[in-house]
Amino acid sequence: MGADAQREVGRAPGYSFLPPSNFLGLAPEDSAYETSRALILPIPYDATTSYKGGAKDGPRAILEASAQIELYDVELDAEPALEWGVHTLPALAPDLRSAEATIESIAAAVIDLPCREKLLCVLGGEHSISVGVARGLYSHFGEFVTVQLDAHADLRDEYHETPYSHACAARRILDLGGEVIQFGIRSLDRTEADFLKENPAKVTAHLAxxxxxxxxxxxxxxxxxxxxxxxxxxxxxxxxxxxxxxTGTPEPGGLLWYDVLEIVQTVARESTVIAFDVVELAPIPGLHAPDFTAAKLVYKVLTAVLGKE
Amino acid sequence: MGADAQREVGRAPGYSFLPPSNFLGLAPEDSAYETSRALILPIPYDATTSYKGGAKDGPRAILEASAQIELYDVELDAEPALEWGVHTLPALAPDLRSAEATIESIAAAVIDLPCREKLLCVLGGEHSISVGVARGLYSHFGEFVTVQLDAHADLRDEYHETPYSHACAARRILDLGGEVIQFGIRSLDRTEADFLKENPAKVTAHLAxxxxxxxxxxxxxxxxxxxxxxxxxxxxxxxxxxxxxxTGTPEPGGLLWYDVLEIVQTVARESTVIAFDVVELAPIPGLHAPDFTAAKLVYKVLTAVLGKE
Amino acid sequence: MGADAQREVGRAPGYSFLPPSNFLGLAPEDSAYETSRALILPIPYDATTSYKGGAKDGPRAILEASAQIELYDVELDAEPALEWGVHTLPALAPDLRSAEATIESIAAAVIDLPCREKLLCVLGGEHSISVGVARGLYSHFGEFVTVQLDAHADLRDEYHETPYSHACAARRILDLGGEVIQFGIRSLDRTEADFLKENPAKVTAHLAxxxxxxxxxxxxxxxxxxxxxxxxxxxxxxxxxxxxxxTGTPEPGGLLWYDVLEIVQTVARESTVIAFDVVELAPIPGLHAPDFTAAKLVYKVLTAVLGKE
Amino acid sequence: MGADAQREVGRAPGYSFLPPSNFLGLAPEDSAYETSRALILPIPYDATTSYKGGAKDGPRAILEASAQIELYDVELDAEPALEWGVHTLPALAPDLRSAEATIESIAAAVIDLPCREKLLCVLGGEHSISVGVARGLYSHFGEFVTVQLDAHADLRDEYHETPYSHACAARRILDLGGEVIQFGIRSLDRTEADFLKENPAKVTAHLAxxxxxxxxxxxxxxxxxxxxxxxxxxxxxxxxxxxxxxTGTPEPGGLLWYDVLEIVQTVARESTVIAFDVVELAPIPGLHAPDFTAAKLVYKVLTAVLGKE
Amino acid sequence: MGADAQREVGRAPGYSFLPPSNFLGLAPEDSAYETSRALILPIPYDATTSYKGGAKDGPRAILEASAQIELYDVELDAEPALEWGVHTLPALAPDLRSAEATIESIAAAVIDLPCREKLLCVLGGEHSISVGVARGLYSHFGEFVTVQLDAHADLRDEYHETPYSHACAARRILDLGGEVIQFGIRSLDRTEADFLKENPAKVTAHLAxxxxxxxxxxxxxxxxxxxxxxxxxxxxxxxxxxxxxxTGTPEPGGLLWYDVLEIVQTVARESTVIAFDVVELAPIPGLHAPDFTAAKLVYKVLTAVLGKE
Amino acid sequence: MGADAQREVGRAPGYSFLPPSNFLGLAPEDSAYETSRALILPIPYDATTSYKGGAKDGPRAILEASAQIELYDVELDAEPALEWGVHTLPALAPDLRSAEATIESIAAAVIDLPCREKLLCVLGGEHSISVGVARGLYSHFGEFVTVQLDAHADLRDEYHETPYSHACAARRILDLGGEVIQFGIRSLDRTEADFLKENPAKVTAHLAxxxxxxxxxxxxxxxxxxxxxxxxxxxxxxxxxxxxxxTGTPEPGGLLWYDVLEIVQTVARESTVIAFDVVELAPIPGLHAPDFTAAKLVYKVLTAVLGKE
Ligand SMILES: [Mn+2]
Ligand SMILES: [Mn+2]
Ligand SMILES: [Mn+2]
Ligand SMILES: [Mn+2]
Ligand SMILES: [Mn+2]
Ligand SMILES: [Mn+2]
Ligand SMILES: [Mn+2]
Ligand SMILES: [Mn+2]
Ligand SMILES: [Mn+2]
Ligand SMILES: [Mn+2]
Ligand SMILES: [Mn+2]
Ligand SMILES: [Mn+2]
Structure with missing residues (x-):
C-alpha cells in the first residue's frame, strides 16, 4: 500500500478533510511561508520544444503525486518535511511574448526570493527555465558550479534562431562564468561536441x-x-x-534510480547546494509512475541537502 | 482559444503567478470563505462501484478544468463569480470503514456548514454521497423535493448487501420523506420498476x-x-x-447539453434550490473535454441559482 | 449507478461469486446451450484492415461490457434474457492462411449451428465475417434480404487483390442472390457508385x-x-x-442512437430476422462507453427480434 | 470498411507500394506542385496555449488520417482531388524567438505562395497562425471578409502580455480592415463582450x-x-x-457536423473564398476519430470551393 | 512471436474455437475442478485505496494475458499446466458493506476450499485481501511464516480509521501469530519503523x-x-x-524480474508453500506488458511450488 | 533537450520549412536514392498475430521518431547519415489475400532492390516479413547466417494452419539452408524445444x-x-x-539497451552484414519512448555496419 492521502487536516468530530495540493500535501502549520526551510517554485512553461510537448504539465503532476510520498525517511529515521517545513509557492506565469522574456521574468522572481535563507527547489517546465533560475541565483550568490544531469548537453549557442531554447540551457548558464559538470549525456550535435573539445575547463560531459x-x-x-x-x-x-x-525526447541507455541518487547525494555531501531544479517531466495520461518517481526524487534531494546541515 | 490561465495573481514587477487550484482559479479576494456566497465541497469517494471506478478522481478533474472557464456570462452580461465569490473547501476525507460511515461523515460535515447563508455545491464522487448531503440538508431545511438527473433510477433498497450503494441513492433520499423527480432514466431493474409503479406519489421517472x-x-x-x-x-x-x-456506467440514448441546461434553469427559476451536487465523473486519462463540460455545468448551475436572487 | 456485477452466482453462506464472462454475465441456468433461445458467436478476426486495426478485440469488449447491462427492459416490463436464455459460444478461431479460408470456416461453423431453432447473433470482428455468416445462413434458409447499417457501401468487387476484404462484404453477400438495403452510407468509391447506379434492383443505399x-x-x-x-x-x-x-474508419455525419434503434425495431417488427451481427468495434483502451453502447445494442436487437414472437 | 490505403503507387510485378504521406495520400502525378489547383500548408505551431497544448501535432494527424478518405464525392459524382490535384507543402517551421516572429514568418511564406492561382489551405496549429495567413492574403488580395467558426471570439487586444496570442486572433485580423463574422461562439470575457457591443460594424458574433x-x-x-x-x-x-x-479548450454546446457543413457550403457558394484554414486540432493519443473528421472537413471545404468554379 | 491463442478447442472439420478465459486459456480437460492440482481464485476488490485505484481490474487482466503464455517450461522440459491441471474459480464478490466484511467473506471462502489437496493461488485486488486469505489458511494449516514482497511494510495498526486497509495487511496477518519476512521495502511511516524496531522477532524488513x-x-x-x-x-x-x-503507488528503486524469481524459487525450494497470492495490479489501459508480466509470474510461482513435489 | 526538428529545409528569407518524413528527416540532398548508401524499406504488415496487434503501425512510428535523433555520433565523431546518405522507400503494400502472398511480394521487392550496392534495412511489421526478406537476400547473396534477437524461437513448423505465421519465421528462414543463432529467447513451445534439441547444427538458442x-x-x-x-x-x-x-507479446526478463548494442556491434565488426530488419514494434498511443528507442537502434545498427567499411 502507499501513503495515500494519509495527511488529513481540519479534523472535526465525525469527519475530516484531505490535505491541500501543495508539495507533499502538508498541513498549513508544516508549510507556512515564514517558518519553512524549503521553497517549491512551479514553473509550468514549455514553448521551445517542437517534438512532444507537455512539460508545462510537469509541475502539477509532481505536486499531485507528492501527496502520496511517505514523509518518513528510513535513513534519517525522521520526517524531514515536518521538521523543516516546505512551502509551495504559486506557479510562476510564463511570459508568452518570447522565450527571453520568460527567462527574464524567472530571474526577476528568483531575485525576489530569500534564497540565502531558504532552499529553492524549482519544478519545470522545459530546461530553458534553468537559465532564469541561474541568473537569479547569480545575483544572490555570485559564481557557482552547475551539476547537470541530462541526456543532452544543451550546449548549442542558438537553436531555431533563439539563444533561449532548452537546447541552449547549459550554454547560457556558462555565460555566467561558472563551470558545468554533466552526467548521463548520450546525445550531442557536432557544434556541441566541438564546444566540449574546445572548452575542457568550462564543461565536462560524462557520457552515459x-x-x-x-x-x-x-x-x-x-x-x-x-x-x-x-x-x-x-x-x-x-x-x-x-x-x-x-519526457519530450527520451534517449535509451540512461541512468537508473540508484545511479542518480548516488550522484545527488554525493553533491549534497561534498558541496554547498544553493538551489536545485527538476525539469522536463511531460506527464503521460494514465501513467502515474514517472510523476511519482519525479516527486520522490525532489523529496530525496531536499532531504539530502537540508539533512546535511 | 480558451480562457486558459487568464487569472494571474500576485503580480510583481517583471513576473506574475498563476491562480491557485480552487474552483475557477479565483484570486484570494474572490474566494475567501467569509465573503463568498457559494461553497464548493469536493468529496473524492468511490467504494461501492464494481465496474469502472475512478469517480474519486472526479472532484480534482473538475477543479483543474474549471480554471479554464471564462468568468463572464453573456446572458447576465456579468462575471458572477467575481460578484458573489466562490470558496472551495478542502476535500472531505472518505471514511473507509464502511459505506455507511462515509455517508454519516458527509452528513455531519454538511450540518456544520452554513447552508442557509451560502449555496452548497458538492462535487462527487459516486452517487451515494448525495445521501449524506441530503441528510445534512434535512437538518438545515426540513423536507424538500429532490430533482435527480440520472441514467439510472438508483431506487434499489439494497445492493450487494448494503443499503448505501450508489444504486440505492434515490431510495435512501426518499427515506427522508420528500418527493423525487427523475430525468434521463434508461436503466432499471425489476425491483425499481415495481417500486416506481407502487409509489407514484413519491417518485416520478421521466424516461430518456x-x-x-x-x-x-x-x-x-x-x-x-x-x-x-x-x-x-x-x-x-x-x-x-x-x-x-x-463515467462508470455510460448508457446510450441520454440527454444533450441544452436539454440539461433547460431543466437546470427551469429548476432554478421555478423553485428554491437549497443545494446541488454533480457526481459520477470518472475522468479518462488524456480526454479532458468531459472534465471541462462538468466544470462548466457546475458554473452554469451556480449562476442560474445565485443569479435568480 | 449501473447494474454492475449484479448477477452473483454460487452463493454460499458468508460469500458469493461474480458472474462468468458470457454475454450479460448470466448464471449457468440462464445460459445453457440446450435451453437458450439465442446463441452468441464471437469472431475475433481482423486481417484485411490496413489503417487502425483492433476489430479482433471487439467481441471480448462487448462481452465484458455486457455484464453491466440491466436485464430488465422497461418497454417489455420483463427480463427477456432470463425468459429466453442466451448462450455464449466459445470464440471462433480465425484461419490465418487467408481471408478466404476464414470466410469458409465461418460458413462451416454457421452451417453446424441450429439456426432455425435458435437466433444467431455474431459479434465481430471486421465486416468480412458477415460473408461467412451469410453463406452459412443461405444453406439453412435459402435466399434472404440483407439490411446493412454502415458508413461504407462495401460494394467493391475486389480490394487489395482479394475479393474477401471487409470493403467487399456487401458485394459478396449479393453473390448469394438476395437484395441488400443500406443505411447510413457516407463513403463510396467510384466503382461502388457505378455499381449502385447499375443495380438498383439489387442494392439500395440510403445516404446519411x-x-x-x-x-x-x-x-x-x-x-x-x-x-x-x-x-x-x-x-x-x-x-x-x-x-x-x-471503429477503424470513423466517418462524421452518421446515425445517432435512436435513429439506429428505430431502424432495427422496424426490421424486427416487419420482417423475420433470421440472424444478425454487430461488427467493426475496435475498442479504445480507457474508453469503455462505445463497448457498452455496442453491448446494449446487441441486447436491444435480441429483445426486439425474440420479443416479437 | 473504410478506404484504407486504397491508393497504391509504384506498382511492380508481384508487389506494390503504399501512397506517400501527403494530403489524401495522392500519387505523385496527382499531387505535383505545378499542376495542382490546391496547396496544403501545414503549420505545426503551438506556443501561447497554457492549458492543454498539442495543437502542433494537428497537421501531422490530419495528413495521416486523410489517407483514409475516399476521393470520390457522391454529390459531385466525381473524384475532385484527382481532377484538380492537391499538393502538400513541407511543414512551415515555427520561429521560436517569439509569437510575433512566427506570425511574421507565416505572412512571409504566404506572400511567396501563388495564392491567386492556387487555393491555399492551411492546417494548424494554434489559432494565432491565422493572423500570419491573413496578413499574407492581404498583400495578395487587399481587403476581405473573415468568416470565423469558433467557440471563442478571440477578440482580446492582448493576452498574457502579447497581442499575438491565439486569444487575440480575430482582433489582429480586424487590424487589417475587413469585417469578421463569427459562428459557434459560447465563451467570451468582458473586454470581448464590450468590444462586440462597441463595434457592430466590424464584428458579428453568432452565439451557439x-x-x-x-x-x-x-x-x-x-x-x-x-x-x-x-x-x-x-x-x-x-x-x-x-x-x-x-482541442485545447473544448466548450460544450457547440456545432454539429451538418451545421458546419451548411455554413461552409453557403460561404463557398455565395462568396469568393480566397483561402481557408483549419486550426486547433490537438490530437488525443489512441482516439483517431477527431483527426479523421478534421481531415474530411478539409476535403469537404476544398471540394466546395474548387467545385464551384 | 508469442504463444497467442495457440490452444484451440472444440475442433470441427473446417473450423475451430478459441480457448475459454480461464488461467492459461486451458481446455476443459486440463482445467476441471476435480482433477486440477492448482486453484486460481480471482478477488476483484479495491475499496480502501484513495490514490489511483483500479486494483479490482487486476484479476481480469491477469487471466486475459495468461492465455498468451507458453505452457512449456524450458527448465523443467515440461508443460506443467497440462500435467497438473489448473482450475480457475469464478471471481469472489466483494462485500461492499465494509472492508471487514470483505475480509471475512474471503476467509469463509478459503475455509471452504480444499487447501491441503490443491495449491491455492489468489489474484488481487488490493493487498487487504491477503488478510482474509491468511485467516482462511490458518484454519487449514495452523501457524505459518509469511514471505511478503512489497514496496511498503503494510504494518500500520489502523489507517483511515479502519484496521482493514491495505496499509495494515501485514499487521493483521501478524495477529495470527506467525512471523513475516519482507523484501523490497522502501516506504514506511514512523509508526511502522517503530513497530519494526520493537518487534524484531515478528517481522524482518529487507530494504530495497x-x-x-x-x-x-x-x-x-x-x-x-x-x-x-x-x-x-x-x-x-x-x-x-x-x-x-x-500499480496504485509505484515506488522507484524496486526489485527486477530475476531478483523476484530468485526469491520465489528459493522459497519454493526451501519451504512448504501452502498458498500464494499476487496482488495490487491496477491495469493501465493500452499497456499490456505489466499484465503479461504478472501472469507469467503467477505461472512461474505455480511451477516452482508444484514442480518441487 | 532533444534534437527536435533540427533539420530545416527550403530556407527562404523570413521563413523555413521542417524536414520531410523520411528516416532521420533528412533533406533531399542527403536522402536521394542514387547517392544513398542505405535503403530503408517500411513494411506495415500484421495479419497473423491474434493477441495485441498493431505491428503494422511500427514503421510509421519509427520514421516519425527518427526525426528527433541527433545525426552526430560521438564514438565516430561524425554525422554518418550525412556522409553516406539514407534513402527511405515508400512503404510496401501488404498482399491481403494470404500470408504466403505477402511473403512472396516482399521477396519479389527485395530481389528488385540493389542489395549488393546499398545496405537494406527493413522496418516491420510482424516477424513473418523477415521470411520474405531472407528469400530475397538469398537470391542476391546465396547462403548466409541469420542472427536473431527475439524473446521467442519462432521455430514452429506451422501455426494456426499456416507455415507463414510470425511464429514460424526462423523455421522458414532455415528452409533456405543457413544457420540461425538466437539471443534473448525465453518462450518456447515443446515442438520448438524438440526441434532445438534435434538440430544443434542448424539453430543455437541463447536463453535470456x-x-x-x-x-x-x-x-x-x-x-x-x-x-x-x-x-x-x-x-x-x-x-x-x-x-x-x-510489442505484441512482451516477455519479462529480456535484454537491456547495452546488451543489445554489444551483440549488434559484435555482429557488425566480426561478420559481413548483408541486410537487417527491426520488427514487431506495436506503438502504444501516448507512449513515444519505445518508438524513439527503436529508431535509435536502427541508426545505431546502420552506423555500426556502414561505419565498419
Ligand atoms: Mn505495496
Ligand atoms: Mn502491500
Ligand atoms: Mn477557440
Ligand atoms: Mn480560436
Ligand atoms: Mn447513474
Ligand atoms: Mn446515480
Ligand atoms: Mn462495413
Ligand atoms: Mn464501415
Ligand atoms: Mn518475438
Ligand atoms: Mn519473432
Ligand atoms: Mn535533455
Ligand atoms: Mn536538458
Whole structure:
C-alpha cells in the first residue's frame, strides 16, 4: 500500500478533510511561508520544444503525486518535511511574448526570493527555465558550479534562431562564468561536441555509455565540487526511459534510480547546494509512475541537502 | 482559444503567478470563505462501484478544468463569480470503514456548514454521497423535493448487501420523506420498476426514450416544484455518452447539453434550490473535454441559482 | 449507478461469486446451450484492415461490457434474457492462411449451428465475417434480404487483390442472390457508385446526409422487407463517431442512437430476422462507453427480434 | 470498411507500394506542385496555449488520417482531388524567438505562395497562425471578409502580455480592415463582450446557444458575404466536443457536423473564398476519430470551393 | 512471436474455437475442478485505496494475458499446466458493506476450499485481501511464516480509521501469530519503523536500497523458512516501476524480474508453500506488458511450488 | 533537450520549412536514392498475430521518431547519415489475400532492390516479413547466417494452419539452408524445444535467463559468424518490456539497451552484414519512448555496419 492521502487536516468530530495540493500535501502549520526551510517554485512553461510537448504539465503532476510520498525517511529515521517545513509557492506565469522574456521574468522572481535563507527547489517546465533560475541565483550568490544531469548537453549557442531554447540551457548558464559538470549525456550535435573539445575547463560531459562500464565518475565529480557552491539541475531525461518515459525526447541507455541518487547525494555531501531544479517531466495520461518517481526524487534531494546541515 | 490561465495573481514587477487550484482559479479576494456566497465541497469517494471506478478522481478533474472557464456570462452580461465569490473547501476525507460511515461523515460535515447563508455545491464522487448531503440538508431545511438527473433510477433498497450503494441513492433520499423527480432514466431493474409503479406519489421517472420524442416534461416538472425547496442532484451519466463518456456506467440514448441546461434553469427559476451536487465523473486519462463540460455545468448551475436572487 | 456485477452466482453462506464472462454475465441456468433461445458467436478476426486495426478485440469488449447491462427492459416490463436464455459460444478461431479460408470456416461453423431453432447473433470482428455468416445462413434458409447499417457501401468487387476484404462484404453477400438495403452510407468509391447506379434492383443505399433531412426512409424500408426473411448486419461505423469512435474508419455525419434503434425495431417488427451481427468495434483502451453502447445494442436487437414472437 | 490505403503507387510485378504521406495520400502525378489547383500548408505551431497544448501535432494527424478518405464525392459524382490535384507543402517551421516572429514568418511564406492561382489551405496549429495567413492574403488580395467558426471570439487586444496570442486572433485580423463574422461562439470575457457591443460594424458574433434554437443565421451570413472575397478560418473548437474532443479548450454546446457543413457550403457558394484554414486540432493519443473528421472537413471545404468554379 | 491463442478447442472439420478465459486459456480437460492440482481464485476488490485505484481490474487482466503464455517450461522440459491441471474459480464478490466484511467473506471462502489437496493461488485486488486469505489458511494449516514482497511494510495498526486497509495487511496477518519476512521495502511511516524496531522477532524488513548493494538476503531468508509452512504474498509494487508501472503507488528503486524469481524459487525450494497470492495490479489501459508480466509470474510461482513435489 | 526538428529545409528569407518524413528527416540532398548508401524499406504488415496487434503501425512510428535523433555520433565523431546518405522507400503494400502472398511480394521487392550496392534495412511489421526478406537476400547473396534477437524461437513448423505465421519465421528462414543463432529467447513451445534439441547444427538458442548470469555468449557468437555473411533480424520483444513495452507479446526478463548494442556491434565488426530488419514494434498511443528507442537502434545498427567499411 502507499501513503495515500494519509495527511488529513481540519479534523472535526465525525469527519475530516484531505490535505491541500501543495508539495507533499502538508498541513498549513508544516508549510507556512515564514517558518519553512524549503521553497517549491512551479514553473509550468514549455514553448521551445517542437517534438512532444507537455512539460508545462510537469509541475502539477509532481505536486499531485507528492501527496502520496511517505514523509518518513528510513535513513534519517525522521520526517524531514515536518521538521523543516516546505512551502509551495504559486506557479510562476510564463511570459508568452518570447522565450527571453520568460527567462527574464524567472530571474526577476528568483531575485525576489530569500534564497540565502531558504532552499529553492524549482519544478519545470522545459530546461530553458534553468537559465532564469541561474541568473537569479547569480545575483544572490555570485559564481557557482552547475551539476547537470541530462541526456543532452544543451550546449548549442542558438537553436531555431533563439539563444533561449532548452537546447541552449547549459550554454547560457556558462555565460555566467561558472563551470558545468554533466552526467548521463548520450546525445550531442557536432557544434556541441566541438564546444566540449574546445572548452575542457568550462564543461565536462560524462557520457552515459562510459558511466555504464566505468564508475570512476564520482571521484571526478568530488574533485570538481568539493566545498564549492553548486546549482544542481536535473533534466529527467538523464534517466533511462524505462524509469522516466514521460519526457519530450527520451534517449535509451540512461541512468537508473540508484545511479542518480548516488550522484545527488554525493553533491549534497561534498558541496554547498544553493538551489536545485527538476525539469522536463511531460506527464503521460494514465501513467502515474514517472510523476511519482519525479516527486520522490525532489523529496530525496531536499532531504539530502537540508539533512546535511 | 480558451480562457486558459487568464487569472494571474500576485503580480510583481517583471513576473506574475498563476491562480491557485480552487474552483475557477479565483484570486484570494474572490474566494475567501467569509465573503463568498457559494461553497464548493469536493468529496473524492468511490467504494461501492464494481465496474469502472475512478469517480474519486472526479472532484480534482473538475477543479483543474474549471480554471479554464471564462468568468463572464453573456446572458447576465456579468462575471458572477467575481460578484458573489466562490470558496472551495478542502476535500472531505472518505471514511473507509464502511459505506455507511462515509455517508454519516458527509452528513455531519454538511450540518456544520452554513447552508442557509451560502449555496452548497458538492462535487462527487459516486452517487451515494448525495445521501449524506441530503441528510445534512434535512437538518438545515426540513423536507424538500429532490430533482435527480440520472441514467439510472438508483431506487434499489439494497445492493450487494448494503443499503448505501450508489444504486440505492434515490431510495435512501426518499427515506427522508420528500418527493423525487427523475430525468434521463434508461436503466432499471425489476425491483425499481415495481417500486416506481407502487409509489407514484413519491417518485416520478421521466424516461430518456420518452423525453426524446415528447418535450412536455418541463411542464410536469414545474408543477411538481413550483415554489418549493429543491435539492438538485446531477449524476453525469444522465448525459448521453457522447457528451460525458467519462463515467462508470455510460448508457446510450441520454440527454444533450441544452436539454440539461433547460431543466437546470427551469429548476432554478421555478423553485428554491437549497443545494446541488454533480457526481459520477470518472475522468479518462488524456480526454479532458468531459472534465471541462462538468466544470462548466457546475458554473452554469451556480449562476442560474445565485443569479435568480 | 449501473447494474454492475449484479448477477452473483454460487452463493454460499458468508460469500458469493461474480458472474462468468458470457454475454450479460448470466448464471449457468440462464445460459445453457440446450435451453437458450439465442446463441452468441464471437469472431475475433481482423486481417484485411490496413489503417487502425483492433476489430479482433471487439467481441471480448462487448462481452465484458455486457455484464453491466440491466436485464430488465422497461418497454417489455420483463427480463427477456432470463425468459429466453442466451448462450455464449466459445470464440471462433480465425484461419490465418487467408481471408478466404476464414470466410469458409465461418460458413462451416454457421452451417453446424441450429439456426432455425435458435437466433444467431455474431459479434465481430471486421465486416468480412458477415460473408461467412451469410453463406452459412443461405444453406439453412435459402435466399434472404440483407439490411446493412454502415458508413461504407462495401460494394467493391475486389480490394487489395482479394475479393474477401471487409470493403467487399456487401458485394459478396449479393453473390448469394438476395437484395441488400443500406443505411447510413457516407463513403463510396467510384466503382461502388457505378455499381449502385447499375443495380438498383439489387442494392439500395440510403445516404446519411439525405437521412439527416428526410425521414421517409423507414417507409421505403418496410416496403422492401415486409414479411421477408432478413439478415441484419450492423457495421458500428454506421453510427456517428460521437456515439462510436471506437471503429477503424470513423466517418462524421452518421446515425445517432435512436435513429439506429428505430431502424432495427422496424426490421424486427416487419420482417423475420433470421440472424444478425454487430461488427467493426475496435475498442479504445480507457474508453469503455462505445463497448457498452455496442453491448446494449446487441441486447436491444435480441429483445426486439425474440420479443416479437 | 473504410478506404484504407486504397491508393497504391509504384506498382511492380508481384508487389506494390503504399501512397506517400501527403494530403489524401495522392500519387505523385496527382499531387505535383505545378499542376495542382490546391496547396496544403501545414503549420505545426503551438506556443501561447497554457492549458492543454498539442495543437502542433494537428497537421501531422490530419495528413495521416486523410489517407483514409475516399476521393470520390457522391454529390459531385466525381473524384475532385484527382481532377484538380492537391499538393502538400513541407511543414512551415515555427520561429521560436517569439509569437510575433512566427506570425511574421507565416505572412512571409504566404506572400511567396501563388495564392491567386492556387487555393491555399492551411492546417494548424494554434489559432494565432491565422493572423500570419491573413496578413499574407492581404498583400495578395487587399481587403476581405473573415468568416470565423469558433467557440471563442478571440477578440482580446492582448493576452498574457502579447497581442499575438491565439486569444487575440480575430482582433489582429480586424487590424487589417475587413469585417469578421463569427459562428459557434459560447465563451467570451468582458473586454470581448464590450468590444462586440462597441463595434457592430466590424464584428458579428453568432452565439451557439442562439444558433441552437434559431436557424436564421444563414440568411444573415449571406447578406454579409454575397459576392465578396472571404477568408474562412475554422477553429475546430467551434464543433461540439462530442464531435471534436481533441482541442485545447473544448466548450460544450457547440456545432454539429451538418451545421458546419451548411455554413461552409453557403460561404463557398455565395462568396469568393480566397483561402481557408483549419486550426486547433490537438490530437488525443489512441482516439483517431477527431483527426479523421478534421481531415474530411478539409476535403469537404476544398471540394466546395474548387467545385464551384 | 508469442504463444497467442495457440490452444484451440472444440475442433470441427473446417473450423475451430478459441480457448475459454480461464488461467492459461486451458481446455476443459486440463482445467476441471476435480482433477486440477492448482486453484486460481480471482478477488476483484479495491475499496480502501484513495490514490489511483483500479486494483479490482487486476484479476481480469491477469487471466486475459495468461492465455498468451507458453505452457512449456524450458527448465523443467515440461508443460506443467497440462500435467497438473489448473482450475480457475469464478471471481469472489466483494462485500461492499465494509472492508471487514470483505475480509471475512474471503476467509469463509478459503475455509471452504480444499487447501491441503490443491495449491491455492489468489489474484488481487488490493493487498487487504491477503488478510482474509491468511485467516482462511490458518484454519487449514495452523501457524505459518509469511514471505511478503512489497514496496511498503503494510504494518500500520489502523489507517483511515479502519484496521482493514491495505496499509495494515501485514499487521493483521501478524495477529495470527506467525512471523513475516519482507523484501523490497522502501516506504514506511514512523509508526511502522517503530513497530519494526520493537518487534524484531515478528517481522524482518529487507530494504530495497540495501538489497541493491548486498545480496546476502537469500541466506537470511533460508534461515527463517527452512522446512516451514510459508504463505507467499506478492504485492506487485515490490517490483521496480519500470517492470510494473501498473500499480496504485509505484515506488522507484524496486526489485527486477530475476531478483523476484530468485526469491520465489528459493522459497519454493526451501519451504512448504501452502498458498500464494499476487496482488495490487491496477491495469493501465493500452499497456499490456505489466499484465503479461504478472501472469507469467503467477505461472512461474505455480511451477516452482508444484514442480518441487 | 532533444534534437527536435533540427533539420530545416527550403530556407527562404523570413521563413523555413521542417524536414520531410523520411528516416532521420533528412533533406533531399542527403536522402536521394542514387547517392544513398542505405535503403530503408517500411513494411506495415500484421495479419497473423491474434493477441495485441498493431505491428503494422511500427514503421510509421519509427520514421516519425527518427526525426528527433541527433545525426552526430560521438564514438565516430561524425554525422554518418550525412556522409553516406539514407534513402527511405515508400512503404510496401501488404498482399491481403494470404500470408504466403505477402511473403512472396516482399521477396519479389527485395530481389528488385540493389542489395549488393546499398545496405537494406527493413522496418516491420510482424516477424513473418523477415521470411520474405531472407528469400530475397538469398537470391542476391546465396547462403548466409541469420542472427536473431527475439524473446521467442519462432521455430514452429506451422501455426494456426499456416507455415507463414510470425511464429514460424526462423523455421522458414532455415528452409533456405543457413544457420540461425538466437539471443534473448525465453518462450518456447515443446515442438520448438524438440526441434532445438534435434538440430544443434542448424539453430543455437541463447536463453535470456542464462545470458543474464553468464556473459560468454559473445565468444560463442563470434565463433559462429566470423567472416561470414549475416542477416541480422531484430524482433524488438528481445528487449525487456521495461525498454520496449510496445510489442505484441512482451516477455519479462529480456535484454537491456547495452546488451543489445554489444551483440549488434559484435555482429557488425566480426561478420559481413548483408541486410537487417527491426520488427514487431506495436506503438502504444501516448507512449513515444519505445518508438524513439527503436529508431535509435536502427541508426545505431546502420552506423555500426556502414561505419565498419
Ligand atoms: Mn505495496
Ligand atoms: Mn502491500
Ligand atoms: Mn477557440
Ligand atoms: Mn480560436
Ligand atoms: Mn447513474
Ligand atoms: Mn446515480
Ligand atoms: Mn462495413
Ligand atoms: Mn464501415
Ligand atoms: Mn518475438
Ligand atoms: Mn519473432
Ligand atoms: Mn535533455
Ligand atoms: Mn536538458
Amino acid at each position: 555509455s562510459v558511466m555504464h562500464r566505468d564508475r570512476s565518475y564520482l571521484t571526478a565529480l568530488i574533485e570538481k565540487i568539493k566545498g564549492k557552491q553548486v546549482f544542481l539541475t536535473i533534466d529527467l531525461d538523464a534517466f533511462d526511459p524505462s524509469v522516466i518515459p514521460a | 426514450s420518452v423525453m426524446h420524442r415528447d418535450r412536455s416534461y418541463l411542464t410536469a416538472l414545474i408543477e411538481k416544484i413550483k415554489g418549493k425547496q429543491v435539492f438538485l442532484t446531477i449524476d453525469l451519466d444522465a448525459f448521453d455518452p457522447s457528451v460525458i463518456p467519462a | 446526409s439525405v437521412m439527416h433531412r428526410d425521414r421517409s426512409y423507414l417507409t421505403a424500408l418496410i416496403e422492401k422487407i415486409k414479411g421477408k426473411q432478413v439478415f441484419l448486419t450492423i457495421d458500428l461505423d454506421a453510427f456517428d463517431p460521437s456515439v462510436i469512435p471506437a | 446557444s442562439v444558433m441552437h434554437r434559431d436557424r436564421s443565421y444563414l440568411t444573415a451570413l449571406i447578406e454579409k458575404i454575397k459576392g465578396k472575397q472571404v477568408f474562412l478560418t475554422i477553429d475546430l473548437d467551434a464543433f461540439d466536443p462530442s464531435v471534436i474532443p481533441a | 536500497s540495501v538489497m541493491h548493494r548486498d545480496r546476502s538476503y537469500l541466506t537470511a531468508l533460508i534461515e527463517k523458512i527452512k522446512g516451514k509452512q510459508v504463505f507467499l504474498t506478492i504485492d506487485l509494487d515490490a517490483f521496480d516501476p519500470s517492470v510494473i508501472p501498473a | 535467463s542464462v545470458m543474464h548470469r553468464d556473459r560468454s555468449y559473445l565468444t560463442a557468437l563470434i565463433e559462429k559468424i566470423k567472416g561470414k555473411q549475416v542477416f541480422l533480424t531484430i524482433d524488438l520483444d528481445a528487449f525487456d518490456p521495461s525498454v520496449i513495452p510496445a
